[in-house]
Amino acid sequence: MNPYFCTLNWLKIKTFLNQIIHDKLPKHIAVIMDGNGRWAKEKNRPRVFGHKNGVTAVREVTEACAELGVSYLTLYAFSQENWNRPKFEVNALMSLLVETLSKEVRTLNKNNIRLEAIGELDKLPQKTHLALKKGIIDTQSNDRMTLVLALNYSSRKEIIQASKDVVRDIKAGHLTEDQLDEDVFSTYLETKKYPDPELLIRTSGEQRISNYLLWQIAYAELYFTKVFWPDFRKENLYEAIVDFQSRERRFGKISEQLV
Numbered sequence: 193m194n195p196y197f198c199t200l201n202w203l204k205i206k207t208f209l210n211q212i213i214h215d216k217l218p219k220h221i222a223v224i225m226d227g228n229g230r231w232a233k234e235k236n237r238p239r240v241f242g243h244k245n246g247v248t249a250v251r252e253v254t255e256a257c258a259e260l261g262v263s264y265l266t267l268y269a270f271s272q273e274n275w276n277r278p279k280f281e282v283n284a285l286m287s288l289l290v291e292t293l294s295k296e297v298r299t300l301n302k303n304n305i306r307l308e309a310i311g312e313l314d315k316l317p318q319k320t321h322l323a324l325k326k327g328i329i330d331t332q333s334n335d336r337m338t339l340v341l342a343l344n345y346s347s348r349k350e351i352i353q354a355s356k357d358v359v360r361d362i363k364a365g366h367l368t369e370d371q372l373d374e375d376v377f378s379t380y381l382e383t384k385k386y387p388d389p390e391l392l393i394r395t396s397g398e399q400r401i402s403n404y405l406l407w408q409i410a411y412a413e414l415y416f417t418k419v420f421w422p423d424f425r426k427e428n429l430y431e432a433i434v435d436f437q438s439r440e441r442r443f444g445k446i447s448e449q450l451v
């Protein structure tokens with residue numbers, strides 16, 4: 193990069209970083225990584241080139257969250273709806289996951305980051321499932337931050353499964369209807385170990401939730417940026433956090449009650 197732009201970029205990073213209030217950090221950030229295909233198209237390259245370059249952004253955001261002290265980062269890596277893409281792209285994404293997981297486990301361990309996953313993992317291709325399981329086992333004792341990959345994930349399916357499990361437990365006498373409330377229902381979700389995301393970021397200019405953590409984001413702040421995922425860097429994350437910290441989170445109250 194030209195030294196002038198390099199300095200300018202460094203100043204931009206510093207400016208956002210200096211604005212972050214460290215005791216007001218979101219504990220959990222969820223991301224919809226979008227725009228890989230359009231990023232590649234702009235460069236006259238195949239869509240898979242966009243996914244490959246998306247890995248750099250995954251690395252940057254994971255590292256930035258760990259450095260800042262965010263406890264949980266959940267990335268939407270593959271939705272159940274994504275199976276409807278051309279077979280070639282699905283296969284390429286699955287292979288990229290295997291390759292990335294095998295390569296990055298060492299870095300995760302070096303940075304004391306635990307890898308976990310949500311979604312119907314046993315329905316992934318065997319190689320992807322195995323690489324994922326290995327990554328999870330190899331990083332299970334890390335405790336600085338948890339990186340959660342949503343893979344073959346559908347929030348509606350997760351809610352239906354949780355509802356079925358609730359009914360089963362009520363029928364078996366392990367739970368009464370009166371005991372069932374929001375907190376109890378949350379313990380039936382795949383995300384039961386994690387606090388709800390406080391910040392949801394979607395890249396690429398699209399403003400949709402796409403069947404992602406529907407229950408869990410009830411009170412999340414939504415942040416949409418036009419930046420395509422492969423271009424998303426630490427400074428973009430810092431900018432999102434600064435924006436999050438400028439919002440008044442009222443949870444149904446009025447401003448005066450918050451003081």
Ligand code: FPP
Pocket residue numbers: 225226227228229230231243244246247250267268269270271274285288289292293341396421
């Ligand atoms: C959405 O962009 C992106 C995906 C469906 C896949 C995200 C996967 C990666 C970034 C690869 C590696 C991930 C990990 C966790 C190692 P899109 O293809 O829908 O883009 P478009 O909307 O421009 O077509």
